[in-house]
Amino acid sequence: MKRSVIDILDLTPAELEELLATALDIIDNPEKYAHACAGKKLATLFFEPSTRTRLSFEAAMHELGGAVLSVTDAASSSASKGESVSDTAKVVSCYADIIAMRHPKEGAALVAARAASIPVINAGDGGHCHPTQTLADLLTIRRQKGAFSGLTIGLCGDLKFGRTVHSLINAMARYENNRFVLISPDELKLPSYVKKDVLAERGIPYEQTTSLEDAMPQLDVLYMTRVQKERFFNEEDYLRLKDSYILDMAKLKNAKDDLCIMHPLPRVNEIAVEVDDDPRACYFKQVLNGKYMRMALILKLLKEAAQ
Amino acid sequence: MNIDAIQNGIVIDHITAGRAMRIYDLLGLDALDVSVAIIKNAVSHKTGDKKDIIKIDSTMPVNFDVLGFVDPGVTVNIIRDGQLVEKRRIEMPQRLTNVIRCKNPRCITSTERAIDHVFKLTDPKNKVYRCIYCETKA
Structure with a gap:
């Protein structure tokens, strides 16, 4: 049966475990999966640029032995002629077996999922x-x-607008005994509905601070995001705050030895390059892990669609 | 103030005082070619509180979702041949389809043609509905 993934919460914890197990098996036995999607086509429809995510999906499909139909600038083709997302999804359903779609409008993927037959x-x-x-x-x-x-x-960093942060909180809030330390300037605090609906509702402990250095010693995982200049009302505030949220070796002085430093990338200057060589830096591993999880997800959805 | 009893029609009763016009608008009652009475600030015999009432001199189909969204707790009385044949207390609907539109300019509903505007009830205690596409509050 056809099934789409729009939100991380579309996957149950059991399904996440299944995907993680598949990804780990792919890492250990890549040859086992080299032809797993032979004869299948992935269409990557990107209505806004995102080279890294698109490449990750395409690399994932290639490593599964499948083919890729790539629309790198969908916005200037069908959409500019006035085609709706629904129609685009229906048309692409005639050519491909699965779609990976990026679109600037919120909810566009759900619209595509409802219209597509794949x-x-x-x-x-x-x-x-x-x-x-x-x-x-x-x-x-x-x-x-x-x-x-x-x-x-x-x-x-930017906990207000960062969608990766909200998704990660949603996902990790489903597991026991986790606690969150929310480190951001007052201007970019986590929205109250996330704190209320996700954390407070489930009784998950959290604390808010503006100091990365103060928070550092207790952390097992540090998820960095970029503090973007355009989020501030005036440049003065931005200049005052931007360096507070740049991770460098000095700020890591009191960190645990097994801290896991993550970042969704692209990085601009929020993690100093000197940190890259530290064994605790995991952000490039994260990129590779993204490809393995996309492989696992493509496999799962194609398998379910065939049933 | 007296309004004649209706023979065949609908009485929407126990509307929170002040909400009758919103219900009138959302139900599209302005388009009806029948008598419609809006009674504002009537005094409830039961509670003594103020309430609004709408009387429609026609047994048209009523969108109960609109009523449940604007004012859960209203009652709908169906009258036939001068007799009350059905009385229904309206609860909050789980989903609202094409009753209201999403206000988020970044939502796909702002550009996609021929799309249903759908909201789901995510927090019944606080009566919160969210757009199913972008999760913005109604």
Whole structure:
């Protein structure tokens, strides 16, 4: 039966475990999966540019032995002629077996999923959801920490607009004994509905701070995000705050030896390059893990669609 | 103030005082070619509180979702041949389809043609509905 993944919460914890197990098996036995999707086609429909996510999906399909139909600039083709997302999804359903779609409008992936006759994977719909980034984050945490429970997770930077942060909180809030440390300037605090609906509702402990250095010693995971200049009302505030949320070796002085440092990338300057060589830096591993989880997800959805 | 009893029609009763016009608009009653009475600030015999009442001199189909969204707790009385044949207390609907539109300019509903505007009840205690596409509050 056709099934799409729009939000990370579309996957139950049991299904996440299944995807993680598949991804780990792919890492150990890549040859076993080299032809798993032979004869199948993935269409990547990107209505806004995102080279890394698109390449990750395409690399994933190639490694599964499948083919890729790539629309790198969908916005200037069908959409500019006035075609609706629904119609585009119906048309592409005639050519491909599965769709990965990025679109600037929130909810576009759901519209495509409802119209398409093949599975749709949301590769980012505006500021709303980006479930495969969260899958990459989860595999990274699993491989680095061994478990999803009993962790103190620090989220640092832009917690207000960062969709990856909201998705990760949603995903990790389903596991036991986790606590969150929310590190951000007052202007970019986590929205109250996430704190209320996700954390307070489930009795998950969290604390808010503006100091990355103060929070550092207790953290098992540190998820960095970029503090973007355009989020501030005036440049003065931005200049005052931007360096507080740049991770460098000095700020890591009091960090745990087994801290897992993550970042959804692209990085601009929020993690100093000197940190890259530290064994605790996991953000490039995260990129690789994203490809493995996308492979696992493509496999699962194609298998379900064939049943 | 007296309004004649209706023979065949609908009485929407126990509307929270002040909400009758919103219900009138959302039900599209302005398009009806029958008598419609809006009674504002009537005093409830039961509670003594103020309430609004709408009487429609026609047994048209009523969108109960609109009523449940605007004012859960209203009652709908169906009158036939001067007799009350059905009385229904309206609860909050789980889903609202094409009753209201999403206000988020970044939502796909702002550009996609021929799309249903659907909201789901996510927090019954606080009566929160969210757009199924972008999760923005109604």
